[in-house]
Amino acid sequence: MSTLGIIAILTLLYWLFISLDAHKGMHLLHNLARSTKLPDKPPLVSVIIAAKEEESTILETVRYLLSQNYPRLEIIAVNDRSQDATGVRLEELRRWSQRKKDVQTPLQIIHITHLPEGWLGKNHALYQGYQQARGQYLLFTDADILFAPHTITDAVSYMKEQDVHHLTLTPNMLARGALLNGFVHFFLFSFSLFVRPWRANLDNSREPGIGIGAFNMVSRTAYEAIGTHKAIALRPDDDLQLGISLKKAGFRQKVLSGKHVLQVEWYRSLKEAIVGLEKNLFSGFRYSYTIALLACIGQLLFFIFPWIGLLFLWDWRGALYAVVVVLQILLYRKLMSHLMSKRGDEAYLLPVSASLLLYTIVRSVWLTWKQGGIYWRGTFYSLRELKKK
Incomplete structure (x- = not known):
């Protein structure tokens, strides 16, 4: 032959x-179900967003979060050394939310001007947000995600009912044009076959775990137990590594489809992708x-x-x-x-x-190989430093 x-x-x-x-x-990957009843004492949820040069998307994302129907919520938006108007837009939105009587969710803005050694910018920004957060649950999300009004209510109810320490959701991904649409969806297809995300829903296995940047909700106790973002300070795939670390540590993890409650335009052109x-x-x-x-x-x-x-x-x-x-x-x-x-x-x-x-x-x-490392959010990291972590 x-x-x-x-x-x-x-x-x-x-x-x-x-x-x-x-x-x-x-068959293990279900949709996030609509909640019919909140817990008697809803836990405080801290939403933490890292934004760098996100002036075109951050306002819409935060406004959707301010419209959540969950009763105990705080939003912490971290402006990570942005050179555009991201910080200005966030401050304008904070002042606007304080004047609106129908907006009950507090919005806190953190401005980072210096990145310490040993950190990727986004990971450091999320960690700074955590240090200011008061919630029993932490929701790490990206600066370009649109949330349905009931998303956090549904997520908290699910985590409470199912005794879950980490919940991650797959968003509906939008793309303009056939070629970009095909490429973005193929990446998701190929990634799914490689990672097999449904295996994260098996409680008797400690690997492989998964985390998705659009929606990573974790209990504070679990997050602190794995060493916070300090443990993955130099990982560009911080969202995935967060999920892997939590699963490996034995915390109960679930990945669900959030196609009806989360939406993102990942990239606007094929070149950008x-x-x-x-x-x-x-x-x-x-x-x-x-x-x-x-x-x-x-x-x-x-x-x-x-x-x-x-x-x-x-x-x-x-x-x-x-x-x-x-x-x-x-x-x-x-x-x-x-x-x-x-x-x-x-x-x-x-x-x-x-x-x-x-x-x-x-x-x-x-x-x-050519650069000897990577440029990430305007900062260079050597390959030796990245491999060490």
């Missing part, structure tokens, strides 16, 4: 396994060239080659690849529907999106 034949068989076996695993796992991802993709491989190489080979063998084989191999190997392509499309559409209520009509772009992601991984590794 030829090498191509063996590869075709192994690729089919991989997609059969991953499709079966995902089909079983997606590639540039944004190339900064931190290598960190997801633990800055290991070996793991990054294996990831690139996996993209080629399991996501790109089947489409090429379907076109150019007119024998039994091409038939196997045809089955693989069908499995890819079906699983992609199922995941998009389950996580974001999307039909996945852009599935025909899967080989293009996979090629773009492969390019982004290669570029992320190359840039980190």
